[in-house]
Amino acid sequence: MxxxxxxxxxxxxxxxxxxxxxxxxxxxxxxxxxxxxxxxxxxxxxxxxxxxxxxxxxLPKMTSDDVTITWTGAAGHRLLQQSVSFVRSCSENYTTITGQSLQDKRILDFGCGYGRFLRLFSFYSNDVQGVDAWELSLGHSREAGFGDRVRKSDAVPCSLPFDEPFDFLFSFSVFTHLSEASTVASLAALRTAAKKGAVLAITIRPIEFWTVVNEGITHLDASKIDTRRLIEYHKNVGFAYHVQGATEESLPNEHYGDTSLTLDWLTKNALGWQLERLDRSLNDRQQRYVFLRAV
Ligand SMILES: C[S@@+](CC[C@H](N)C(=O)[O-])C[C@H]1O[C@@H](n2cnc3c(N)ncnc32)[C@H](O)[C@@H]1O
Known part of the structure; x- marks a missing residue:
């Protein structure tokens, strides 16, 4: 030790x-x-x-490096540093927005994956719940020991499977992947699961994501993707989405791929949410943190 x-x-x-x-x-x-x-x-x-x-x-068992890399692109100390940056930002911004601490609050992780943030937000509260649309992801959370804290949601949800509303809800590296239909439905479902005045933290990709794809340093093969068209969509529509499997080897998944969106698009489409604050960690540049308040 x-x-x-x-x-x-x-x-x-x-x-x-x-x-x-x-x-x-x-x-x-x-x-x-x-x-x-x-x-x-x-x-x-x-x-x-x-x-x-x-x-x-x-305590929950840590998930293996191969799974953390597949789900979240990093492992070990680097993953810990990137993850802690988000947690610290959430704590700071929650307090700035509400005037309260995250301590003992009811917290929801939307798209919890293998439970990376179920672990970290347990620093603040014993009431940290998770939801995810994929059985494979939920399986990794259950294997770690979070069986009684995670539930299954729909890819295009009408509601979330919880009776008691939440004080703080977050979703890291999920709205960076969803289709437009899934994004709009998920934001609305999160609102129905939130107390009035609750805070929602999501991450979104900046337009530079598509330039980085062109540089060949993401999981996407730039030669098979029309990044110029996606940049135009981001600029003109405010929402750009490349469906997974459209040109790669994996099976198409209608509601999951790679997404960038603008704050303007978010303001118009996140009904019941008000944009409050922004942040980012420069050690994880493609994840912009956006803080919204339930109104
Ligand atoms: C890149 S991983 C991020 C996992 C986790 N949020 C983290 O940062 O460690 C994306 C997650 O989104 C989940 N997911 C995919 N589609 C979803 C949907 N429509 N609603 C909720 N979760 C979804 C996947 O199962 C996966 O766990």
Whole structure:
């Protein structure tokens, strides 16, 4: 464990083990919160740890690098840094918009994938739920230990499968992929799942995404995509979408591909949401953070 963590973290974990007080995932999270966000995240990124059998039994297992790379393009420390940037921005902007802290709030991760942010937002609250339209993604979250926190949604949802409304809702790297029909429906479904005054954080791609595709450094093959047309769509319509499978090897998926959209388009189409604030992390340039408030 000394090879993985600094001394203060090792001492903290040994103390928690010695007390033997972690019987549930919630008490496991609670035992780590006093470490602060990034050490909290680092411990979760390395679970299970052989020397901490009690904690490892209740905390979620970290997903394998091959899955995190396929779902989110990075693994290990780089993934942790990119992820923590978003979490810190959400915490700061939630407080600026509402005047309250994220602590103990009811939180929803829309398109939760393998549960990367189910882990990290547990720094603030034990009430962090996830929803995703793909069984394969939900399977990875369940395998990590989030079985009782994740539910299935429709690709073009009318509503989301929760009875109690949320204070904070977020969706990282999901609106960067959805069709226009799915985007409009998902924003409306999220509004029905939100309390009045709740905050929604989504990520969107800037127009430069299509230029980066042309440079050949994304998962897309530029030679098979008409990026000039997509840039025109972004400029003229405000929404550009390249459906997955349209020209690649994978099977077409009508509502999933690659998407860029403008703030103007969002303002006109995100009914019941008001644009409040913007942010971005320059270590993950293709994810612009947009904060909306439920009105
Ligand atoms: C690039 S991954 C991001 C996963 C997760 N948000 C993260 O950042 O770690 C995109 C996720 O969107 C999910 N997804 C695809 N279509 C969706 C839809 N229509 N509604 C909700 N989730 C969807 C996929 O299953 C996948 O988990």
């Amino acid at each position: 000394q090879n993985i963590f600094d001394e203060h973290v090792v001492e903290h974990l040994i103390g928690v083990e010695a007390r033997g007080a972690c019987l549930t995932m919630e008490t496991g999270f609670e035992a780590l919160r006093s470490l602060g966000l990034e050490d909290f995240a680092d411990v979760l990124w390395n679970m299970p740890v052989a020397e901490t059998p009690n904690l490892s039994a209740v």
